[in-house]
Amino acid sequence: MKKKLLLALFLVAGMFLAACGGGGNDTTEDASNENDNGNEDVDEYVIGAIYSKTGPNSPLGEPEWNTTEMLVDQINENGGINGVPLRVVLADDESSQEKAVQEMNRLINDENVLAVLGSSGTTESLAMKGIANQNQVPLVSAAAAAQVVEPVEESEWVFKTPQSDRLAVERIYIYLNNAGISKVGLLTDSNAFGTTGLEELEAAADEYNIEITAKESYNTQDPDMSTQLTNINSSGAEAVIVWGTNPAPAIIANNLTSLGFDMEYIGSHGIANQSFIDLAEDAAEGVVIPTGKALFPDQIPEDDVQYDVLNEYYNNYVERFDSEPTNFGSYGYDNLMLVVEALKNGATDRESIRDYLENEISDWVGTTGVFNMSPEDHNGLTPDSLVMARVENGEWVLFEDDAAKGEETEEAGDNEENTEEETAEEDEE
Amino acid sequence: MSDFLQFSVTGITIGSIYAIVALGFVTIYSVTKVINMAQGEFVMLGGMIMFTFLGIGLNYWLSFLLTILAVMAIGWVMEKAIIQPTKGADPISLIILTIGAAIFIRGVASMIWGKGQVRVPAFTSNEPISIGPATITPQSIWVVLIMLFIVLLLYILIDRTMIGKAFQACSVNPMAARLMGISPARMSSFSFTLSAVLGAIAGLAIAPIMFPAYDTGLMLGIKGFSAAILGGLGSAPGAVLGGLIIGLLESFGAGYISSGLKDAVAFTAILVILLIRPSGILGERNVGKGGL
Numbered sequence: 001m002k003k004k005l006l007l008a009l010f011l012v013a014g015m016f017l018a019a020c021g022g023g024g025n026d027t028t029e030d031a032s033n034e035n036d037n038g039n040e041d042v043d044e045y046v047i048g049a050i051y052s053k054t055g056p057n058s059p060l061g062e063p064e065w066n067t068t069e070m071l072v073d074q075i076n077e078n079g080g081i082n083g084v085p086l087r088v089v090l091a092d093d094e095s096s097q098e099k100a101v102q103e104m105n106r107l108i109n110d111e112n113v114l115a116v117l118g119s120s121g122t123t124e125s126l127a128m129k130g131i132a133n134q135n136q137v138p139l140v141s142a143a144a145a146a147q148v149v150e151p152v153e154e155s156e157w158v159f160k161t162p163q164s165d166r167l168a169v170e171r172i173y174i175y176l177n178n179a180g181i182s183k184v185g186l187l188t189d190s191n192a193f194g195t196t197g198l199e200e201l202e203a204a205a206d207e208y209n210i211e212i213t214a215k216e217s218y219n220t221q222d223p224d225m226s227t228q229l230t231n232i233n234s235s236g237a238e239a240v241i242v243w244g245t246n247p248a249p250a251i252i253a254n255n256l257t258s259l260g261f262d263m264e265y266i267g268s269h270g271i272a273n274q275s276f277i278d279l280a281e282d283a284a285e286g287v288v289i290p291t292g293k294a295l296f297p298d299q300i301p302e303d304d305v306q307y308d309v310l311n312e313y314y315n316n317y318v319e320r321f322d323s324e325p326t327n328f329g330s331y332g333y334d335n336l337m338l339v340v341e342a343l344k345n346g347a348t349d350r351e352s353i354r355d356y357l358e359n360e361i362s363d364w365v366g367t368t369g370v371f372n373m374s375p376e377d378h379n380g381l382t383p384d385s386l387v388m389a390r391v392e393n394g395e396w397v398l399f400e401d402d403a404a405k406g407e408e409t410e411e412a413g414d415n416e417e418n419t420e421e422e423t424a425e426e427d428e429e
Numbered sequence: 430m431s432d433f434l435q436f437s438v439t440g441i442t443i444g445s446i447y448a449i450v451a452l453g454f455v456t457i458y459s460v461t462k463v464i465n466m467a468q469g470e471f472v473m474l475g476g477m478i479m480f481t482f483l484g485i486g487l488n489y490w491l492s493f494l495l496t497i498l499a500v501m502a503i504g505w506v507m508e509k510a511i512i513q514p515t516k517g518a519d520p521i522s523l524i525i526l527t528i529g530a531a532i533f534i535r536g537v538a539s540m541i542w543g544k545g546q547v548r549v550p551a552f553t554s555n556e557p558i559s560i561g562p563a564t565i566t567p568q569s570i571w572v573v574l575i576m577l578f579i580v581l582l583l584y585i586l587i588d589r590t591m592i593g594k595a596f597q598a599c600s601v602n603p604m605a606a607r608l609m610g611i612s613p614a615r616m617s618s619f620s621f622t623l624s625a626v627l628g629a630i631a632g633l634a635i636a637p638i639m640f641p642a643y644d645t646g647l648m649l650g651i652k653g654f655s656a657a658i659l660g661g662l663g664s665a666p667g668a669v670l671g672g673l674i675i676g677l678l679e680s681f682g683a684g685y686i687s688s689g690l691k692d693a694v695a696f697t698a699i700l701v702i703l704l705i706r707p708s709g710i711l712g713e714r715n716v717g718k719g720g721l
Binding site: 224226231234247257278 | 680688
């Protein structure tokens with residue numbers, strides 16, 4: 001009896017496997033059919049893209065994935081790239097390193113792609129980096145950490161579009177210099193995001209004449225951070241810089257309000273989302289963060305070089321998907337469009353795409369910022385690609401910190417028509 | 430000095446949160462000698478279900494009651510589904526089953542509510558109250574009060590009523606209890622239901638402070654379990670004491686030593702206490718006779 005049961009189980013399992021295998025074959029067949037169609041005019045550009053559409057990083061990966069799909073359709077409707085259709089093979093790494101490696105190998109060896117975009121998270125991107133260098137395939141990542149493209153000698157084939165933590169730190173320090181604040185306390189998450197933030201905050205402090213009076217940390221799930229805030233307050237800090245992702249920064253905002261300390265709350269780009277405001281509500285008012293401009297394209301001044309490209313992208317995205325692209329969507333945009341730019345200009349094999357990205361991208365206007373790539377810098381952004389945002393009446397509002405202090409409030413008040421609703425969350429790393 | 434006061438107040442706030450979770454562990458343990466690893470999930474469900482009821486526009490206190498009933502039902506079903514059918518299995522196997530239940534509940538919760546945190550409004554206004562130079566939020570005071578109320582209730586229930594005697598009898602010797610006409614099965618079911626209620630109340634009290642998410646129960650479960658062990662498993666006052674000690678150790682550790690080392694400080698102290706008193710501060714001395 002038992003043996004029969006076992007046998008039956010094996011059979012079922014076998015059928016299951018066969019079904020899965022069949023499914024897999026189907027997709028490759030589809031792919032090769034498409035390939036045949038494309039091959040009518042001999043050429044078609046094939047790019048691979050790996051984003052975390054599912055799993056913990058899905059708030060990052062989903063807008064990136066959607067953006068890629070949308071742009072490919074737009075490009076092909078407009079006659080492709082110099083008349084050659086573009087095909088992007090999209091793959092989901094499920095926020096897992098193993099899957100990312102698997103898909104990376106498949107794209108390079110089976111699909112024979114010209115370049116790979118992705119992935120959304122730092123760990124996945126770092127895993128793909130080695131394969132990219134080994135196989136000499138250009139990789140454009142959407143991950144935040146600077147290690148993805150540093151040190152540059154080990155990142156010959158790797159580029160990335162999101163601003164590194166370093167830039168966010170510099171942007172905060174520039175703001176502090178303008179605001180006349182020089183003493184800050186740091187309150188950082190003990191996870192990877194918080195510790196890299198802490199390192200960068202410490203490293204750049206001297207350059208901007210910032211004195212760090214206290215360094216405190218917390219765990220993402222801690223229920224109360226009053227103790228750390230009390231210590232920071234006693235150290236004489238004029239502002240507290242909180243480096244983490246929800247929910248802790250919202251709890252800290254609540255704690256700071258109830259303690260009533262006179263310290264400015266400066267957050268990281270990790271809370272550039274509506275959910276921070278939804279959680280902290282009143283306590284969020286006045287919180288200041290550095291963020292990419294895609295958080296509120298309609299608030300960007302019209303004379304900004306990025307205004308057109310950002311708004312066109314933003315409106316198209318909202319129209320098609322009925323949701324906000326968020327900063328992450330903008331990384332997806334720049335990743336693809338950088339490679340398209342190379343293809344447009346005749347760089348149509350792996351090596352020339354890499355060379356083009358490294359040497360020819362200068363003052364290239366994307367949605368994340370204005371890129372100037374070089375052999376020393378495979379990110380190509382400066383701190384001005386980030387703007388400062390402040391919570392006013394339950395919304396993120398852009399404000400110019402280099403303007404005189406009195407004007408700030410007036411200017412922020414003008415932006416009330418904005419009805420941002422952003423749900424994406426940055427649980428990066 | 431003012432810092433010291435604030436550290437103490439914060440420590441008590443954190444400690445009460447751990448203690449209120451720990452009380453749920455104690456209830457089930459004292460009847461069945463099972464440690465319910467899904468206790469943190471009951472707490473999480475308390476916060477999340479409340480959020481849903483409020484979201485569909487129900488009155489605050491009506492949602493409050495419905496949440497308790499909903500979680501109670503889940504606790505009852507869980508006992509019926511995984512504890513009853515495995516009659517006679519030893520506590521270790523049952524504990525492993527509850528871990529499975531916890532993972533299952535967490536998975537379902539992440540599908541229903543997604544991965545983001547939710548906000549639940551506080552019981553009463555959120556104007557902070559000053560105690561000398563230190564401040565505390567009204568919700569933290571509620572947590573302390575509810576915790577004390579539950580301890581009192583449990584004390585009366587277990588030490589002063591027949592049901593409590595039956596609880597203890599099942600714990601000491603289920604066979605003898607059965608011969609005396611007590612149904613251990615029914616007592617086990619009752620204890621799970623009761624601890625689900627306690628978990629829900631804890632979740633409701635903590636939610637406005639912590640912004641619950643599908644995975645909140647994991648951390649709370651670990652801290653609550655530590656508190657219960659420290660106080661002596663099976664003792665409700667012990668659980669409270671354990672929770673408060675851990676909370677204060679964390680707060681003073683963060684305040685006076687280093688916030689990066691606060692967990693290390695707290696858990697080193699717990700280890701030392703447990704080395705001196707292996708059965709916990711208020712635990713029964715006959716460790717090894719049942720349970721772990």
